[in-house]
Amino acid sequence: xxxxxxxxxxxxxxxxxxxxxxxxxxxxxxxxxxxxxxxxxxxxxxxxxxxxxxxxxxxxxxxxxxxxxxxxxxxxxxxxxxxxxxxxxxxxxxxxxxxxxxxxxxxxxxxxxxxxxxxxxxxxxxxxxxxxxxxxxxxxxxxxxxxxxxxxxxxxxxxxxxxxxxxxxxxxxxxxxxxxxxxxxxxxxxxxxxxxxx
Numbered sequence: 001x002x003x004x005x006x007x008x009x010x011x012x013x014x015x016x017x018x019x020x021x022x023x024x025x026x027x028x029x030x031x032x033x034x035x036x037x038x039x040x041x042x043x044x045x046x047x048x049x050x051x052x053x054x055x056x057x058x059x060x061x062x063x064x065x066x067x068x069x070x071x072x073x074x075x076x077x078x079x080x081x082x083x084x085x086x087x088x089x090x091x092x093x094x095x096x097x098x099x100x101x102x103x104x105x106x107x108x109x110x111x112x113x114x115x116x117x118x119x120x121x122x123x124x125x126x127x128x129x130x131x132x133x134x135x136x137x138x139x140x141x142x143x144x145x146x147x148x149x150x151x152x153x154x155x156x157x158x159x160x161x162x163x164x165x166x167x168x169x170x171x172x173x174x175x176x177x178x179x180x181x182x183x184x185x186x187x188x189x190x191x192x193x194x195x196x197x198x
Contacts (some may be wrong), residue, residue: 007099038167042069045167048154049121052145057120064113064121064143068156069165075105076163085162089136091095102159103139111154124150127184128176139181142170 046065050056079100081088091097110123124142129135144153151170155178160166170178
């Protein structure tokens with residue numbers, strides 16, 4: 001069998017993406033969620049990703065949107081989501097569920113999207129509430145046009161609604177003030193060092 005070229009690989013991924021979306025729609029239909037709504041959401045996200053800039057490959061935008069929705073559903077099944085996010089967090093922390101904390105969702109979403117090796121899109125990790133003692137810290141994955149910062153991208157957050165993907169422009173997401181994950185982790189390390197010196 002001859003080796004596959006990039007176009008063949010992309011076509012195969014596109015076909016597999018559509019098959020995955022079909023599986024997700026069947027599962028959603030079993031849960032009483034209309035499939036047309038899911039298709040509309042995938043299309044809306046793909047349109048928003050394309051709108052990040054003219055350099056964004058429309059096929060990559062379509063693929064990223066499909067994967068974001070399909071993988072959210074797959075993770076909800078893997079994590080055994082049956083409760084709202086905070087209750088599920090408690091179950092994870094008690095050892096009653098394998099995964100499902102916000103950083104699990106973010107890590108697994110980033111890992112899956114990274115496998116696509118997008119050429120016109122970048123992925124970012126972000127954290128909110130790291131300095132807010134009254135709210136739990138929250139992690140997410142953000143997708144942007146290649147070369148843009150996370151602040152010009154779109155938040156992909158399946159944790160917020162227990163496996164149903166929430167997507168919104170980073171700057172438009174008034175529920176959370178997102179900061180780059182690296183910046184938050186460095187800040188935490190510096191605080192820990194200062195405490196150790198005192």
